[in-house]
Amino acid sequence: MKKWIFAAALVLVAGLAAPWGVGALTEQQWQQTQALLQQQPMMTMETRRYERGYTGAEVAGTLGFDSPDSGETLTLAYQGEIRHGLWGSELTLRFGSTDDEWVQVLFPDQRPTLRADFKAWGSADLNFILPAFEAVEPATGESIASSELVLAGTLFDQGNGFDLTLDWPGLVARGPNATMTVNDVTMSQTMNRLRGDVWTGEAALRVDRFTARLEGEPEVSAQGLAIDSKTEAGADGERFTGVTGLTLNRVRSEGEEAGPFRMDFELRDFQVDAWNRLLGAFTRLQMTAVAPDAGLSRQQRIEQQVQAMENLSAGLKSLAAAGMSFGFPSVSLSFPEGEVTGEVMLSHPELGADQADQLELVMQRLTGVMTWRLPAALVASEPALMAELAPLVEQGLVVREGDVYRVDARLQDLELNVNGRIIPLPPMI
Known part of the structure; x- marks a missing residue:
């Protein structure tokens, strides 16, 4: 009987300690991710707040994107929560600040959100949602309306492999002198790191239809854009071959068609x-x-x-x-x-x-x-x-x-x- 009590006590202690251990590991991985992003050109990440508790943490900071043309930096704020579990953490990040004018105009009800489920053994499930939005500039008559964009994926092998899918029904942009529409954009990608910055795998992008109309000019439409890419390693892993194919089924303007x-x-x-x-x-x-x-x-x-x-x-x-x-x-x-x-x-x-x-x-x-x-x-x-x-x-x-x-x-x-x-x-x- 004593040995069963002892075993149960060990399980209980392990269960109580797991969230603390997962929280410490998550904070360490967060710091590693920030250090990695700091090494990337034209991008920075700053964590202004990381308050870790027993069952979770609260985070806030900014992402910076440097423009190669102007040299200016675009700053995007983020806030979120992390929940610590027995075998991993759940992260929810919301982008933009409710004080930002563009957030109030484009996303008054729901901000762009990233949700991620990280496992202790090095895998993660990701889901990013850019909510549908619509904006109109009364002074110029310019407007833009976008459907909800969903990006989902899985990271595995400690980040050395990933699967991604994207689904975006499209957008419509109108101005006093032009109109543009994009319909049904989908993307899928499966990649594995070979070595360094070389990845092998396959990717596919599809755009069902694109139209543009300029004032005084006939409408131009393109249908069936497909980009397919495949990269394979040689037998010894020392060389690779990558092939990217671009196909456009049809272009039409003024009743004429090509493709x-x-x-x-x-x-x-x-x-x-x-x-x-x-x-x-x-x-x-x-x-x-x-x-x-x-x-x-x-x-x-x-x-x-x-x-x-x-x-x-x-x-x-x-x-x-x-x-x-x-x-x-x-x-x-x-x-x-x-x-x-x-x-x-x-x-x-x-x-x-x-x-x-x-x-x-x-x-x-x-x-x-x-x-x-x-x-x-x-x-x-x-x-x-x-x-x-x-x-x-x-x-x-x-x-x-x-x-x-x-x-x-x-x-x-x-x-x-x-x-x-x-x-x-x-x-x-």
Whole structure:
């Protein structure tokens, strides 16, 4: 009997202690998240209040978003509660302050809200709701009305994997000189971190319809926009290939219709560590431009930017030396007059260690191919296009063959061969 009493006592103590332990772990994870966001370019997070109790906590603070154009910071306040349970925490955050004018106008009844259920073993269920809103500016006649937007997802493997879905019926924006509508936007994404900033997985975005009408101009509508992306790792996990396809089913204006349009973009056999180095160098270059260190002199800032550019150049050389291929392997644009087709691809061979150390210019070994086919009927129907092509035809850079204008170009050894005409290229990259 005593051992059962002892066991029950242990269970009771564990149950009573669990919320306290989960609360301590949650506060630690909150601090880690804030530190991580502080490292991101153009974004900051400040916690002004984190009051942790036995069964929960109250939080408040701000998120800052730096504009790369103006350098100004947009500040968004947040407030929320955290409930501590036996195996995790439930977080509810509301964005914007009830004192903000834009909150009173757009969200008088319900503010944008994030709810998250965090588990102690490193997973989380997320749900973000941007409530439907409508606003009118009487002085100008401008108005905007949006349906409710819902973003839901799951984080797993300590944040190294996630599933996301988005559902947004759309919006209507009107002004004195223009009207725009977006209908039925959906998104799904499943990703897993390979290493660093390289993620593998699939993503899909759909927009059913988009329309725009400007004063004095006919309405333009686009239907069936689809963007599909897939990234896969190589067998050894050291390289990855990513393909993104964009499709637009139909574009209509003034009773005329064109489509479908399709183009694919590919990053083929990129070396993971080299790509991470390049991304890191690019991020540091952004940081020096958007958020320079206030404690540095003007000369020190210039030197910092020069160093960032050198790091970016070194990252690009490292990526090229590892071997890569990228571009648009397929482009297809359908018009009533015929189909425009094309291909643009660039490649760099993998180099040995000695060759990589001596690599000074990426363009030295860069090879590429570019082909285009344009229906002559389409060119004839567009006087502006005909005017642009005419001098290129005279120079032999575009060739007319029957009912098609064609371009066939090859890049090798710093020379561009366009339809048999050799054009030397300067060693710029």
